[in-house]
Amino acid sequence: MTALLRSELLKLRTTKTALGLIVGMVGLIVLFTVLGALLPKESVLVERKNEFEVLANGSIASAFAAILGLMSMTAEFRHGTIRPTMLAAPRRVRVLVAKLVATTAAGAVLGLLGIALSYAIGRICLDARGIPSNVTSSDVRLMIVGSVAVSALWGAFGVGLGAVIRNQAGALVGTLMWVLLAESILFALVPSVGRFLPATAANVLTQIEVDHQLPVVAGVLVFCAYVAVAAVAGAFVTTRRDLA
Numbered sequence: 488m489t490a491l492l493r494s495e496l497l498k499l500r501t502t503k504t505a506l507g508l509i510v511g512m513v514g515l516i517v518l519f520t521v522l523g524a525l526l527p528k529e530s531v532l533v534e535r536k537n538e539f540e541v542l543a544n545g546s547i548a549s550a551f552a553a554i555l556g557l558m559s560m561t562a563e564f565r566h567g568t569i570r571p572t573m574l575a576a577p578r579r580v581r582v583l584v585a586k587l588v589a590t591t592a593a594g595a596v597l598g599l600l601g602i603a604l605s606y607a608i609g610r611i612c613l614d615a616r617g618i619p620s621n622v623t624s625s626d627v628r629l630m631i632v633g634s635v636a637v638s639a640l641w642g643a644f645g646v647g648l649g650a651v652i653r654n655q656a657g658a659l660v661g662t663l664m665w666v667l668l669a670e671s672i673l674f675a676l677v678p679s680v681g682r683f684l685p686a687t688a689a690n691v692l693t694q695i696e697v698d699h700q701l702p703v704v705a706g707v708l709v710f711c712a713y714v715a716v717a718a719v720a721g722a723f724v725t726t727r728r729d730l731a
Contacts, residue, residue, distance in 0.1 A: 495559070495589035504558055505593075512551040512601060520544040520605045524612035532613065535621045536696045542609040542622065543630045546693035548601030550666075552594030552638040556645020557662060559590050560721075561655035579725045586646050587718060594642025595635050602634035626695065629703075633692030636707075640689065640714050647717025650725050674699075682706075685713040 499505050523541040524532070531537050562568075606627075613620070622630075645662075652658040666686040674681030678699035681687055690697070691706030701709065 492585045492588055495585045496592070499555070499559065499589055499593050504562070505555065508551045508555055509597070509600075512548055512597065513604065515547060516545050516601055516605050517608060519547070520608045521612060524609050525616070529616065529618055532616075532618050533621060535623075535626070538613065538618075538620070539622050539626055539630070539695050541613070542606045542627075543602065543634065543693055544609065545601030545603065545605030546598070546630075546634045546637065548597040548634060549594070549638040549641040549689070549693070550663075551601075552590075552597050552642040553645040553662065553666075554659065555593060555597070556590045556642040556647075557649040557658045558645075558655065559586055560646050560649030561653060561658050564653045565655045580722050583646070583650060583718075583722050583725050587643050590642040590646050591639045595639040597642075598635040598638025599631075601638070602631055606630065629692070629695070637689050637692045637710075640710060644685070644714045644717050647714065647719075647721040650721030651717070683709055685710055688713070 520541060523544060527537070532541065610620075648662060649655075649658055652661070670681065670684045670686045673684060674687050682699055682701050688701055688706045688709040691701055691703045694700065700706070
């Protein structure tokens with residue numbers, strides 16, 4: 488198991504995909520944070536919720552963690568490397584567990600990097616404009632812990648989905664369309680139902696003062712349930728489906 492975990496961590500560290508995701512993530516976080524801190528009027532940014540959103544822009548690292556998780560699994564099928572991987576480790580569930588652990592750890596690192604970057608840049612920009620801080624110490628803790636936790640969980644969720652769907656393009660496009668479009672529409676139209684969907688439930692860790700949103704603990708439990716279901720489904724499919 489240790490050898491498998493080392494192998495998966497090595498793949499994540501050395502592939503061009505991981506490097507590209509990090510570069511893209513950093514670029515977007517810097518862009519969104521700078522624009523969010525410099526463009527709105529001061530009267531907007533002095534509101535606690537709006538200041539929190541600027542400083543917490545790094546939470547978009549969770550999207551990149553999900554993509555990393557999806558690609559860590561689907562790339563194996565796309566390039567045919569899943570066969571030698573499984574031949575080297577015949578117990579397929581162990582391979583999936585190693586990917587889950589490695590991608591969860593990588594997601595946590597992305598989350599920490601993202602929130603540290605957005606908080607530092609956001610704070611510098613807001614201070615330069617003379618805008619006082621209205622976020623509380625508990626807000627900052629939620630920002631940090633929430634971004635790290637949600638990115639780690641999305642990484643694991645991505646691995647589970649990738650094991651079930653397998654097709655890389657379909658998995659990526661389908662997941663992004665669901666999270667960015669479908670859930671937003673459902674939450675806006677039927678919030679009593681939409682708040683129990685995966686991305687909306689996970690948002691309790693990176694947002695504050697959102698109407699109809701689940702309490703933090705409930706949201707975390709709901710999203711953890713989705714991650715667990717995805718992992719179990721991925722394990723079930725991996726052990727029973729042909730690798731060809």
